[in-house]
Every structure is written in C-alpha cells, then in structure tokens.
Amino acid sequence: MPELPEVETTRRDLAARIVGRTITDFALLPGAERLLRGVPAAALRDRLCGATITDVGRHGKYLLIGLGDGPILVVHLRMTGSLRHRRLGAPPDDFLRARLPLDDGSELRFVDVRKFGTLDLVDDPAEALSKLGPDAIDPAFDLKALWQGLRGRRAPVKSMLLDQRFVAGIGNIYADEALFLARLHPEAPSGSLRPAERAALHAAIGQVLRDGIANRGASFRDYTDADGAEGGQQYFVRVFRRTDQPCDDCDATIRRSIVGGRASHWCPRCQPAAQKRRRVRSTRRPAARRARSAAASLSPTTPDGSAP
Numbered sequence: 001m002p003e004l005p006e007v008e009t010t011r012r013d014l015a016a017r018i019v020g021r022t023i024t025d026f027a028l029l030p031g032a033e034r035l036l037r038g039v040p041a042a043a044l045r046d047r048l049c050g051a052t053i054t055d056v057g058r059h060g061k062y063l064l065i066g067l068g069d070g071p072i073l074v075v076h077l078r079m080t081g082s083l084r085h086r087r088l089g090a091p092p093d094d095f096l097r098a099r100l101p102l103d104d105g106s107e108l109r110f111v112d113v114r115k116f117g118t119l120d121l122v123d124d125p126a127e128a129l130s131k132l133g134p135d136a137i138d139p140a141f142d143l144k145a146l147w148q149g150l151r152g153r154r155a156p157v158k159s160m161l162l163d164q165r166f167v168a169g170i171g172n173i174y175a176d177e178a179l180f181l182a183r184l185h186p187e188a189p190s191g192s193l194r195p196a197e198r199a200a201l202h203a204a205i206g207q208v209l210r211d212g213i214a215n216r217g218a219s220f221r222d223y224t225d226a227d228g229a230e231g232g233q234q235y236f237v238r239v240f241r242r243t244d245q246p247c248d249d250c251d252a253t254i255r256r257s258i259v260g261g262r263a264s265h266w267c268p269r270c271q272p273a274a275q276k277r278r279r280v281r282s283t284r285r286p287a288a289r290r291a292r293s294a295a296a297s298l299s300p301t302t303p304d305g306s307a308p
C-alpha cells in the first residue's frame, strides 16, 4: 500500500509536469464508479473540464490537486492505486480506471488493480482532511506533538503509528522500519516510552520516510511512480517482510507477529519485548482489551528495568 514516501514521489513527479496545464476531459472507465464515492461522473466532469491545475500538494497519503480558486481534486491510492502521466495515445495501462486528458497532449491516468482508490472533489481541503493528524514529515509533527499523542496511551506503539488521526502518512512498511531503527518493540505500550526512546522514535520516523522518498518509494506489490516505474526502497528495508532472515545489525532471526491486527516484523535482540516498562497511567478512555493484554504480556528481564 502506498505510504507517505510513495505518495510524495508521485506528487513531486506530477508537480513538475502538470502544474499550469488545463484539464480538457474526464473519463471514468466502466466498472470504476466506486472510485468516485457517490459523486456522479458527469458532475465531476463538468467541474473538472476547463480547470487549470495550480498546485499538487499532499497530506499524509492524500494527494491534493489544486485547481486555482476552484475545488481541489483529492486522490487516495489506497491498496493498489497509482497515478500515471502519459502522452495521449500512449499504450494502454492495465487496470486503467480513469483518464484526465490535459491541454498539452498528455493525460493523467488513475490505475488501480483492486479499485479501492478514491477520487473526490472538495471545495475546502479541511473536508477531506479533518480526521487526519499532522503530516509525518511536517515540522508541526515535532517531538512534543509525538509525545502529546502517545502519553497516557496503553495501545501498542505500532498501532499508534498506523493511526492516521495521530500522525498521517505512516503505514505498515515504515512503521516497522522506524520501530527497528528506534530499537522499540512494536508492542511497547505507547505511554511507557522514556524521553530518550521518544526522541529516538521521532528521529527514526523522519529518517525512514526521508530514505523512502530518496529511493522513490517501495514497490513490494503494485506501487509504481508517475511513469509506471517501480521504486527502490524495498531493497533497503531492515525488517519489513524479512521474516526468518538474519538481522543486519545483530544476526538474530527477524520475527513476524500480529500487532493490532497487522503483521509486524521485528528483531528480537535489537527490539526486545521483555523489557521492564513503567506502567502507563492512562489519561484517556480505557484502551482496547487487546492493548491491555499486550501490555500485560510484557515481562521484565532486566533487574533494574533499564532500556537496552
């Protein structure tokens, strides 16, 4: 699933090519109606045709295509979507769902194997983004914001990183990679993180996302950039989908477990589970039963309770 680095790669490619271009048509291919979340295709076409693209922005995993003073086209790639920029008449893409021809003889193509992606037109971006936390690489997501979201929480830190209401843009790949870099077990209760651990986690999030962008995203399955090319970050992951392979740092065998319903990959030596953690005094509503039992399963090994 495309996460922040994959969507940012697409955003950068498109911003360099389509800003200033005018949309000349909009065509939805048969069977792709659910991409539009209930907006009739004809209404979308009426509003898009003749509009000039003035900006390509992003918040978390959402692409925001600005149309001057008009509405904003909000695109979410979900599981298997990608947005491609092709010459008009270029060979067809498999799983093409929608086309937006532009006035320079090119077109935007929305390609999506599973059709979970969405195209939406909003007049105020707040409509689309109201439920999202700060973008994970925005300066607003600083160490203070990280701790404001985690303190008092019993939920596993992995689950919080995936919660887009807390921070927007991180998915399963970069959550596992950030926790490895920060030397934190995915099931560590969020509110138990010590100051040094919080700082390590904040730095690790920035690092893995910047690395992902530098390598043009990770293509484990369907993600491709605006030219239909794969990214390279999948060759540099340390733990994600490396179950039973040796850890680069310590040679221990990478493990896989389910945390908060999601597959998690971690090194048992670099990210020990059995460290004695402070009890989290919850200042929030009671966490899910699953989170409590996960916290309870952490048993102490180090006599002084120090972090490794």
Ligand SMILES: [Zn+2]
Residues within 6 Å of the ligand: 247, 248, 249, 250, 251, 252, 267, 268, 269, 270, 271
């Ligand atoms: Zn290791």
